[in-house]
Amino acid sequence: MKRIEGGVTAAQGFSAAVCEANIKYKDRTDMAMVYSKSPCVTAGTFTSNVVKAACVMWDKKLVESGKPLHGVVVNSGIANACTGKEGYDACEDTAKAVEECLNVPYISIAVASTGVIGMQLPVDKLVNGVKKMCSTLSNSIEAGTEASKAIMTTDTVNKEIAVQFEVGGKTVTLGGMSKGSGMIHPNMCTMLGFLTTDLDIKKPLLQEALSEVVEDTFNMISVDGDTSTNDTLLIMANGLANNETIDEKNEDYETFKAALYEVCTYLARRMAADGEGATKLFTAHVINAENKKKAKTLARSIISSSLSKAAIYGCDANFGRFLCAMGYSGETFDQNTVELFFESKGGELQVFKMGVPLEFDEDLATQIMSEEEVIVRVDMHEGDAEATAWGCDLTYDYVKINADYRS
Amino acid sequence: MKRIEGGVTAAQGFSAAVCEANIKYKDRTDMAMVYSKSPCVTAGTFTSNVVKAACVMWDKKLVESGKPLHGVVVNSGIANACTGKEGYDACEDTAKAVEECLNVPYISIAVASTGVIGMQLPVDKLVNGVKKMCSTLSNSIEAGTEASKAIMTTDTVNKEIAVQFEVGGKTVTLGGMSKGSGMIHPNMCTMLGFLTTDLDIKKPLLQEALSEVVEDTFNMISVDGDTSTNDTLLIMANGLANNETIDEKNEDYETFKAALYEVCTYLARRMAADGEGATKLFTAHVINAENKKKAKTLARSIISSSLSKAAIYGCDANFGRFLCAMGYSGETFDQNTVELFFESKGGELQVFKMGVPLEFDEDLATQIMSEEEVIVRVDMHEGDAEATAWGCDLTYDYVKINADYRS
Numbered sequence: 155m156k157r158i159e160g161g162v163t164a165a166q167g168f169s170a171a172v173c174e175a176n177i178k179y180k181d182r183t184d185m186a187m188v189y190s191k192s193p194c195v196t197a198g199t200f201t202s203n204v205v206k207a208a209c210v211m212w213d214k215k216l217v218e219s220g221k222p223l224h225g226v227v228v229n230s231g232i233a234n235a236c237t238g239k240e241g242y243d244a245c246e247d248t249a250k251a252v253e254e255c256l257n258v259p260y261i262s263i264a265v266a267s268t269g270v271i272g273m274q275l276p277v278d279k280l281v282n283g284v285k286k287m288c289s290t291l292s293n294s295i296e297a298g299t300e301a302s303k304a305i306m307t308t309d310t311v312n313k314e315i316a317v318q319f320e321v322g323g324k325t326v327t328l329g330g331m332s333k334g335s336g337m338i339h340p341n342m343c344t345m346l347g348f349l350t351t352d353l354d355i356k357k358p359l360l361q362e363a364l365s366e367v368v369e370d371t372f373n374m375i376s377v378d379g380d381t382s383t384n385d386t387l388l389i390m391a392n393g394l395a396n397n398e399t400i401d402e403k404n405e406d407y408e409t410f411k412a413a414l415y416e417v418c419t420y421l422a423r424r425m426a427a428d429g430e431g432a433t434k435l436f437t438a439h440v441i442n443a444e445n446k447k448k449a450k451t452l453a454r455s456i457i458s459s460s461l462s463k464a465a466i467y468g469c470d471a472n473f474g475r476f477l478c479a480m481g482y483s484g485e486t487f488d489q490n491t492v493e494l495f496f497e498s499k500g501g502e503l504q505v506f507k508m509g510v511p512l513e514f515d516e517d518l519a520t521q522i523m524s525e526e527e528v529i530v531r532v533d534m535h536e537g538d539a540e541a542t543a544w545g546c547d548l549t550y551d552y553v554k555i556n557a558d559y560r561s
Numbered sequence: 562m563k564r565i566e567g568g569v570t571a572a573q574g575f576s577a578a579v580c581e582a583n584i585k586y587k588d589r590t591d592m593a594m595v596y597s598k599s600p601c602v603t604a605g606t607f608t609s610n611v612v613k614a615a616c617v618m619w620d621k622k623l624v625e626s627g628k629p630l631h632g633v634v635v636n637s638g639i640a641n642a643c644t645g646k647e648g649y650d651a652c653e654d655t656a657k658a659v660e661e662c663l664n665v666p667y668i669s670i671a672v673a674s675t676g677v678i679g680m681q682l683p684v685d686k687l688v689n690g691v692k693k694m695c696s697t698l699s700n701s702i703e704a705g706t707e708a709s710k711a712i713m714t715t716d717t718v719n720k721e722i723a724v725q726f727e728v729g730g731k732t733v734t735l736g737g738m739s740k741g742s743g744m745i746h747p748n749m750c751t752m753l754g755f756l757t758t759d760l761d762i763k764k765p766l767l768q769e770a771l772s773e774v775v776e777d778t779f780n781m782i783s784v785d786g787d788t789s790t791n792d793t794l795l796i797m798a799n800g801l802a803n804n805e806t807i808d809e810k811n812e813d814y815e816t817f818k819a820a821l822y823e824v825c826t827y828l829a830r831r832m833a834a835d836g837e838g839a840t841k842l843f844t845a846h847v848i849n850a851e852n853k854k855k856a857k858t859l860a861r862s863i864i865s866s867s868l869s870k871a872a873i874y875g876c877d878a879n880f881g882r883f884l885c886a887m888g889y890s891g892e893t894f895d896q897n898t899v900e901l902f903f904e905s906k907g908g909e910l911q912v913f914k915m916g917v918p919l920e921f922d923e924d925l926a927t928q929i930m931s932e933e934e935v936i937v938r939v940d941m942h943e944g945d946a947e948a949t950a951w952g953c954d955l956t957y958d959y960v961k962i963n964a965d966y967r968s
Contacts, residue, residue, distance in 0.1 A: 205888030205896050236884050236896060238916040271881020272918040383885050460867070461963055468964025474678020477643050478790050481612030489612050489643060509645040511679040550957045556868055557875025 155413050161314025162188045163298035164329035166352040166394040169291040172304040175283035177276060178231030178269060183304035185283040186228045187252075188348055189291055193222030193262065194390035197361035199368050201385035207271075208234045208241035212249075213264045213386055220357060223390055226264040226348055227252065227284060228305045230333070234267040234275050235383035244275045251281040255288035266346050266386050268307055268333060302331035305346060308555055309335040313424040319413045321406045324397040326353045328413050332387075332421040335430045345372065345425055347387040349417065353410060354393035355400040363411045364389050371418035374450065374543040375426040376458045389414075426457075426544035427527075431551030435527040436466045438476075438543045443534040448485045449541035455483035456530060457545030466528055467547035471496055471519035473505045476530055493533040498525035562820050568721025569595050570705035571736035573759040573801040576698040579711040582690035584683060585638030585676060590711035592690040593635045594659075595755055596698055600629030600669070601797035604768035606775050608792035614678075615641045615648035619656075620671045620793055627764060630797055633671040633755060634659065634691060635712050637740070641674040641682050642790040651682045658688040662695035673753050673793050675714055675740060709738035712753060715962055716742045720831040726820045728813045731804040733760045735820050739794075739828040742837045752779065752832055754794040756824065760817060761800035762807040770818045771796050778825035781857065781950040782833040783865045796821075833864075833951035834934075838958030842934040843873045845883075845950045850941040855892045856948035862890035863937055864952030873935055874954035878903060878926035880912045883937055900940040905932035 163170050167190050172183040198217040200210050216223060227248050234241045249263035267275065291297070302312040316329035334345030368387060393399075400406050427435035438456040443449035456462055459479035465472040473494050480487070490509035495502060500522040505514050522528070570577050574597050579590040605624040607617050623630060634655050641648045656670040674682065698704070709719040723736035741752030775794060800806075807813050834842035845863040850856035863869055866886035872879040880901050887894070897916035902909060907929040912921050929935065 203885065203888035204890075204893050205884050233881070236881055236913065236916070236918060238897070240917075270879070271885055272879075272913065273881075274918070383881075383888060460959075464960055464963030467960065470964065472677070472679075474640070474643055474680075474790075477612050478610065478678060481610035481790060483611075486611050490645065506643065506679065509643070510647075511643060511681070548960055548963075550960050552867075553871055553874065553955055553957050553960065556871030556955075557877065 161298040164316035171287035186301035186304040189225035212245040251284035349389040429546035432546030453543035463548035469523035568705040571723035572734040578694035593708035593711040596632035619652040658691035759802040836953035839953030860950035870955035876930040
C-alpha cells in the first residue's frame with residue numbers, strides 16, 4: 155500500500171465540483187459534489203443521535219435500499235436538522251436537481267449538510283448550486299481538494315487522503331475527505347466523511363468492512379462529547395479498477411480493509427487534532443487490558459474528560475485527572491495494578507506505578523507535554539487487549555468559537 | 562419550615578473549628594472540623610468512581626459499620642486519591658489524633674479531602690491541625706461559616722444553609738455546608754457536603770431519606786462531566802432535639818425529608834452556579850415526559866453539553882444544541898412532539914414547536930439569556946413526569962482555572 159496525492163477524485167471515475175452558494179458563509183465555497191458516472195455500491199454509517207438531520211434520514215433510506223448511488227451533494231453553513239418535513243423536502247429537491255442535469259435517478263444521489271441546527275435550507279440556492287456544479291465536474295486532484303475545503307465549517311485545515319494497493323494484480327485506489335471540528339464525539343462516525351474507491355466489491359462486505367473500521371477509527375475520537383445530529387460516513391465503490399469482485403473475506407478483502415483502516419485513521423487523527431480551538435492532538439493508548447471493549451472505553455474516557463483536556467492544554471502533568479476519568483468510565487479495575495506514562499517526541503516519563511504516585515521531573519514533563527501530539531499510555535497489567543483514542547486539548551478558543559457560533 | 566442563619570453549627574450540640582495547616586494553600590484556612598460530643602446516627606453517599614480516594618474508603622467503612630460518629634475532619638488542597646496504603650494510613654492517623662485529644666473512638670471520626678489527585682498528604686501537618694482545632698471548637702454561627710470557607714478549593718463563594726421545622730412539637734434544626742466547583746458531574750453527590758441535625762431518627766431511615774433526596778438534588782448538577790474520586794456527602798443526627806424517635810415513614814419523616822430536600826437543593830444550586838469559571842446558573846426543566854427517569858436523563862444531558870454551555874455563556878439562543886444533546890442522551894423520543902422555551906427574569910420565548918423551528922426576536926432572546934439564571938424548558942408532550950437539572954456556562958475562565966491547576 156502506498157500514499158498518493160489527492161482525495162475523493164483520486165480513484166478512477168470520480169469527479170468533483172464546488173460552488174459559492176451563499177447559504178450562510180460569504181466569500182467562500184459552501185457546496186461540494188462528488189460524482190461517479192459508473193454506479194457505485196455504497197455503504198454508510200450514520201449518527202446514533204435520536205434527533206437525526208433530514209439528510210441523514212435521506213441517506214439512510216438510500217443506502218439501506220441497496221440500490222447503487224452516483225454521488226453526493228454536500229453543503230456547509232446550515233445542518234438541515236430539526237427542520238421537519240420542509241427539511242426533508244429540501245433533500246429531495248437537491249437530489250432531483252442532479253437528476254435533471256445528469257440524467258441519473260434522484261434516488262441515487264445522497265445529500266449531507268453541516269452547520270447550524272434548527273434553520274431551514276434556502277432550497278433555491280441549493281438547486282442553483284447543483285446546476286453550476288454539474289457543469290463543472292472535474293476528475294482533477296485539485297477538484298477533490300477544493301471539495302474538501304468547501305465542506306469545512308470551523309475546521310482550520312481541510313482533510314483528505316488517498317492510497318493505492320494491489321488486488322489480484324490490479325491497482326486499486328481509495329481516497330477520501332472528511333470535515334469535523336465541533337460536536338465531535340465517538341458514536342457512529344461523528345462527522346461528515348466521504349470515501350471513494352474504484353474497487354469492485356459486494357455491498358454487504360463493503361458495509362461490514364466500513365462498520366468494523368469505523369469502530370476503531372472515527373468512533374475513537376472526541377472533541378467535545380457532543381454527538382452530532384448529522385454524522386455521516388459514506389463509501390462509494392464503482393468497480394472501475396476491474397479487479398475480480400470481492401465477494402468473500404479472502405486475502406483481497408483483508409488488503410482492502412487494511413487500506414480502509416489507514417485512510418480512516420488518518421482522517422480521524424486529523425479531525426481530532428483540528429478540534430475546535432485545539433492546539434494539540436491528545437492520544438490515549440491503553441495496553442494490556444482485560445479485553446478490547448474495556449481498553450476502548452478507558453481510552454475514550456481519558457480523551458473525553460474536560461479536566462484532562464485542560465491539563466493537556468496547560469502542559470500540566472496532572473495525571474490524577476486521567477485516572478479519575480478512567481474511574482468513572484463505567485469499567486471496573488484495580489488502581490493498584492495500573493501504570494501511567496506520558497510520551498511525545500519530547501521524551502517519555504512514568505508518573506504512576508501500581509497504585510502509587512511517583513516523584514518526577516517537572517521540567518521534563520513540561521517538555522514532553524509541549525509537543526504537537528501528547529500520548530498518555532496506560533498499562534493495565536490485566537491481559538493483552540489494547541486500544542487507542544484521539545482527542546484534543548480544551549482551550550480558550552473552544553469557548554470563543556462556540557459562545558456565539560450562529561452569528 | 563423556616564430558614565435561619567448559619568450552617569453546620571446551627572443544630573444543637575454541633576461545634577466546628579478551622580486552622581491554617583499549610584497543606585498546599587498559603588495564608589488561608591485549609592482544614593475544618595465538625596464535631597458533636599453526643600454520638601450521631603450517620604448516613605452517607607459516596608462517589609461511584611471506581612478510583613475512590615482513601616478518605617472515601619475510610620468513610621464508607623465507618624458509615625457501613627452502623628456505629629455512631631462524632632465528627633469529621635476535612636482538608637482542602639490535596640485530595641488523598643491515588644495514594645495507596647500511605648494515603649489510607651493518613652486517614653487513620655488523622656482520626657487517631659482526634660481520639661487522643663477528645664477521647665472518642667477513632668472509628669467515630671470521618672475524614673474528607675479535596676484538591677490535587679496523586680499527591681500524598683503531609684500527615685504531620687494534619688495531626689498538628691487536628692490538635693489546634695480540637696482546642697478551639699465552637700458552636701457559634703461564625704465557626705460554621707469559617708468551616709464552610711476552609712473546605713473551598715476553586716469555589717468563589719462558601720455554601721451553607723440552615724432550616725428549622727417542627728417534629729411532634731419539638732423544634733428541629735438542620736444545617737449544612739458543601740464545596741465543589743470543578744470535577745462536578747452527577748453520580749452520587751459529586752462534591753463534599755456535610756449536614757448536621759439534632760433530629761432523633763433511626764439510621765436506615767436517615768440513609769433512605771438522604772439517598773432519595775440526593776437523586777433529585779446533588780445528582781442533578783454538573784459542571785464539567787468529570788465525576789470526582791472524592792465525592793462524599795455525610796449527614797450526622799445527634800438526637801438532641803428530643804423529638805420522638807422517627808422509626809417509620811410517618812408524617813414526621815416526610816417533614817424532615819422536605820427540609821432535607823430544601824437544604825440539598827439550595828446547596829446543589831449554589832454549587833452549580835459557582836461552577837469553575839461560571840457566570841450563570843443554567844437550569845434545564847423537562848416537563849410532560851413519559852417517565853421520571855427519562856425526564857432526568859434529558860435534563861442532565863442538556864446542562865452537561867459543552868456546546869449548550871458555551872451558547873449559554875454567549876447569550877446565543879442556539880437551541881439546536883439543546884435538541885442535539887437530548888438526542889444523544891440515550892433516551893428515545895419523537896422530535897415532532899417537542900416544544901422548547903427559554904426563560905429567565907428577562908422574559909420568556911418559544912423557539913421550537915412540534916419539530917419545527919420558530920422565527921423569534923433575537924433581541925428578546927439575548928435579553929433573556931443575559932440574566933443570572935437561564936432556564937431551558939422542554940415540553941415533551943408525552944406524559945406527566947418532570948425533572949430539573951442545574952449546570953453552568955462554559956467560559957474562558959474554566960479553561961484558565963484548569964490548564965494549570967497544580968501550580
